[in-house]
Amino acid sequence: MATVAIVEPLPEFNLSAVWTEWGVAPLPLVLTVWGVGLYALGVATLRRRGDAWPIGRTLAFMIGMAAFYFVTSSGIAAYDEVLLSVHMVQHMVLSMIVPLSLALGAPVTLALRTLPPAPRRWLLFVVHSRLAKVLSFPPLAFGLYVLSPWALYFTGWYDASLSSAYVHEMMHVHLVAVGAIFFWPIVGVDPLPGRVSHPFRVLLTVLTLPFHAFLGVTIMGQVTLLGAEHYLALREGPMGSWLPDPFKDQELAGGILWGAGDLVGIVFFIALFAQWVRSSMQEAKREDRRLDRLERQQRLAAAATDPVPGAERSE
Template sequence: MPPFSPSAVFTEWGLSPVLFVLVVWAAGLYLYAVWRLRDRGDRWPVGRTLAFVGGGLGTFFFATSSGLAAYDTTLLSVHMVQHMLLSMVVPVMCALGAPVTLALRTLPARPRRVLLAVLHSRVAKVLTFAPLTLAVYVISPWALYFTGWYDATLRSDLLHELMHVHLVAVGALFFTPILGVDPVPGRVSHPFRLLMLMLTLPFHAFLGVTVMGQTTLIGGDWYPSLKAQLPWLPDPMADQHLAGGILWGSGDLIALMMFVTLFVQWVRASQQEARREDRRLDRLARAEERTRDRDGAQEREQATTVPGAPRR
């Protein structure tokens, strides 16, 4: 392999057949559903389409097919960039694309009933239970890097690809109820969502510092053996120190962007609630006005009626 450089991220491309097919199918189905909506005259926000196809699937394809994928088993620091994209950026962007809402609006009756049954099932409620998803999201990287799991993914292509899917799946379970707009179980109030995001900040910092302070190499003898074959590789311990710093710094940066997104959603939800309350109060005021008008008309009719006069 040529020495790694920032330009290599954009020049050393290669396709992972299974993941590439998954991306193409997911993008095709999403775009087809959007076309069906517009064909029947319904609107679908362009921002959601860009978030899901461009932001979510595009980032997934970039992380698993660009130079990041070419060097992710060669440099731990490159893998850590890929890790953050797959575990945070991809799930959040896909959640903002509202794929479940789109499916509910376009699926035929029977598949829609199946999807609704899945969403209301006990399994879905357990998998989206906020404390559980937070625990899984926090524990998963520790289990990956401080057990033999990561070393096994370096030596098996199948496990390596499954690790990519795992990172996205765990991130989706955690971030979809917090930042997504789909009607999935596990959704909580905005203050609690903010608290959940705040709890991830010390997690990334502590994990990054722990990786930086390790005296043993993550991956065992994998990276030293590669350095014997590729002399341009940096010292494995120095690269591991850089990987911990990437995990720490990028985690805080992405979390800050999520805070901004959640705050905007909170403001919009408050404005929508205020508009609903205004409409409710307007309906009540109109109903009271009609009642007063009707009572006033009855009183005037009674006042003009001559006592004892025959009714026609």
């Protein structure tokens, strides 16, 4: 029998509670402060030596870190063990929005351009290690990404996260990590293994959409309550006066997973398609320059072998 976690009584959930029920979670706070601080230091280092760094990458990384801290420390985090629907919002942000934004921020590229030689060598060793190559292998990354949510909600893992603060925090880390393993080689610009052609990246993106939809529909139609012991125990406490019917909340959670998965997947597809178009245009420019160089070389070679203009051949 699972142990039911003690949850501090909270007021009825609404949009106002998202902004008023903030807490201080040590792990998200440390990760956010260090992540933002090191990234900002890298950008400042580049600018001091006169190098440019795209503002779009900085914005993407900061959005990712802000989203991570928001859903792990705001009212979303306060209610994620009270309402499955709120937990599902947190799940989608951590597994899709945060990894996608961080990948677009290209932190590995920034680190390689600013780190001293010794740390840079260690980072390159990790990036090109066998473990990195295995984890970024596209079929494996795809399998981890689409199967992890099924394992979370249809094994004892989710119940364990509701009864253990440690498992709960590690679940957050897992969602971000698995999302990063999937998104980084596909949409990121960092020099990571596992990079495949743009058509194959688009195919992988399209394939993720039905998995989220199917999981969401499955949760909506469940006749068994996820985390039943935990959520039913909450209804016996002081929050029972405002808590919604757990099955209706579970149905809402499935709908959030379905709809948000498709919405973020479409945004991801647009970003990937834009990268594909930009890459094609850059490749076309490189090919034009190569043809121009070849044409100049041919003209020079022809000029070297032709007679001097105006000269007459002596009899």
